[in-house]
Amino acid sequence: MSVVRIEHVYKDYLLGDQKVQALKDITLAFEPGVFLAIAGPSGSGKTTLLNLIGCIDVPTSGKIYINDMDISGKTPDELADLRNRTIGFIFQTFNLLPVLSAAENVEYPLLQRKDVSPKERKKRVDYFLDIVGLSRYAEHRPNQLSGGQRQRVAIARALAILPSIVLADEPTANLDHKTGEEILSLMKQINRAFNTTFIFSTHDKRVIAKADRLVRVEDGQISILGVRSDAKWSLVRQRKGRSVAAKGTREE
DSSP states (O other), rough: OSSSSEEEEEEEEEETTEEEEEEEEEEEEEEEEEEEEEEEETTTSSSHHHHTTTTTSSSEEEEEEEEEEEOOOOHHHHHHHHHHHEEEEEEOOOOOOOSOHHHHHHHHHGOTTTTOOHHHHHHHHHHHHTTTTGGTTTTTTTTGSSSHHHHHHHHHHHHTTSSSSHHHSSSSSSSSSHHHHHHHHHHHHHHHHHHHEEEOOOOOOOHHHSSSSSEEEEEEEEEEEEEEEEEEEEEEETTTEEEEEEEOOOOO
16 A cells, blocks of 8 residues: 555646646655655755645646545545644744644644544643653743754644654754754654654755655656665656666765
C-alpha cells in the first residue's frame, strides 16, 4: 500500500488573465514510513505539490490517493476531516496560537475530534510534549519559548492526531544551524520510532542529507527521483520523457 499516490496531476493558476501551470503531469507514489524531501528552487512547484498532498489545495486534473483513498471530488468539509485525522503539519513560522500555552497548542487540533475524549486528549498532550522534551514547558506561551522550542511544540501538535503523514514546509528555515540540526534529528528519531511518513518541502541541504527519498522539482516537473542506500543516492534523472540512472552519487 502507498501512503500517497499521485497520478498524472496538473495544477494551473490564473494570474490575471494568464494561466500559469504550476505542476505538469506529476506521477509519484510514497510507501509508509519514508523520510522524503521535495526539493527545488523557489517557484519550482514544490510547495504546490506539498499543498496538494496535504489536501489544502486540489489538482486541476489527475488523481491523488491518501492511504489508497481517492480524494477527488471530496467536499471542503470532508477534506478538512481527512486532514484532521491523517495529516500533521509543521510550518517554518511555527503557526502557534500566541494566547495558548504549549499544551493548549498541542491539544487544539484534537478539540475538533469528537472521537477523542478529554482524558485521551490529556494523555496525548502529555505524551507528545514528553517525546519532544518539553514537559516542563507545558504551561509556557510561545513568546516564552525559543525558536527551537516553538518548533518542538509544532511537532508535538502535528503528532497528537496520530497522523500517518507529517508534512513539513521549510521547517528549519527560521532556526539557527545547531537548532535546525537538533530538530531534524528529532524528526528522524520520530520517523524511525513510529514509522510516521515525513514529507518535506525544502531547499535545505541538511534536510536532503537526512532524507531516504528525494524528489527534485524544476519548472513544475519532476527532474530527479532519488533513493538512499548505505549513505549513497541512487538517482534517476528525468528529461523529456527519458530516464537516465545515476547510481552511487550523492545529492547536494
